[in-house]
Amino acid sequence: MDYTLTQIWAIIAVLAVGTFALRYSFLGLIGRRELPEWTLRILRYTPVAVLPGLIAPLVLFPAATDGQPDLARALAAVVTLALGLWTKSVLWAILGGAVTLFAVLHVVG
């Protein structure tokens, strides 16, 4: 990470203020007025539109193996996703993925 102290604190400050603005937006300023349906519809997909793209390269080309696809990490990802879909539980998915990662890394070692 090659950032100056000022840059790091600027990132933290802008994210803190910006995130509060997003949280306060409708509650604070718009109050009881309803949003147009199409806005809500698009906003509804923000988490599933941003997070998968964020991690796809990390799963497919892990930096820890110099960008080479890695069996343990790929299996851990599949188990995490499958457990999450099946149990709907974030906790079980994380535990299952972590156990898979450690187990396969240990066996393949």
Next chain:
Amino acid sequence: MSQNLPPRSDDAGPQAPWPGRVFLQGLRDSLPFLLVVVPFGMVFGVVATEAGLSLAQTMGFSVGVFAGASQLAALQLMSANAPVLIVMATALAVNLRLAMYSASLAPYLGAAPVWQRAIVAWLLVDQSYALAHARYESSPRMPIPARFAYYLGSVTLIVPFWCVASYLGAVLGNRIPAGLPVDFAVPITFLAVIAPMLRTLAHVAAALTSVVGVLAFAALPFNLGLLVAALIAMVVGARVEVWLARQQGGGR
């Protein structure tokens, strides 16, 4: 389709709950979420320390931003030395969903005093939003002070546990033996968060578009690929939702 619902009443019913009791209900309902918040907070603390952030910076993120997914997203881009503006824009894009939560709570809390709305907003997180929204929907006659009390109860444990977990992660992160696959804590955490969200074909379509898009736009400068892919994925999700609704409501 266009059936008229009776207007929601904010009046206190005869059985209006005492705010203190509602607060305790919120507190109790939030307990299971601590099992998610604590490990997630520790992952952030560990990864932030591994990435080179100081303890103060790590806590600045957790206390000031208080939104785990965007904090990890920012860290990820910072580890890749992305330009500062891209780090800010992408992390805020991750938090756009908070504006959606804000919009969906507004009909229930919009008439509360400004200071109460500001507190709710400051502490708006996925877990308490989900709890509060479900509770407000099932008890439409709940008076506004009780709604505020319930909300406050649902976050009162989550806030300190999140901050303490980040702190522990940051402090223990220094002592983690080399060779542990800490790098993969972020993908596993996010996959675990995403999977339960894939409830409909529209959500799955948005997620797949996001993955394909990010790989297709990998060559864009300044890590812009993720933002572009996310915008397209949001539109795809919305379009598929409309298409699905038309398929189901075929006769109209």
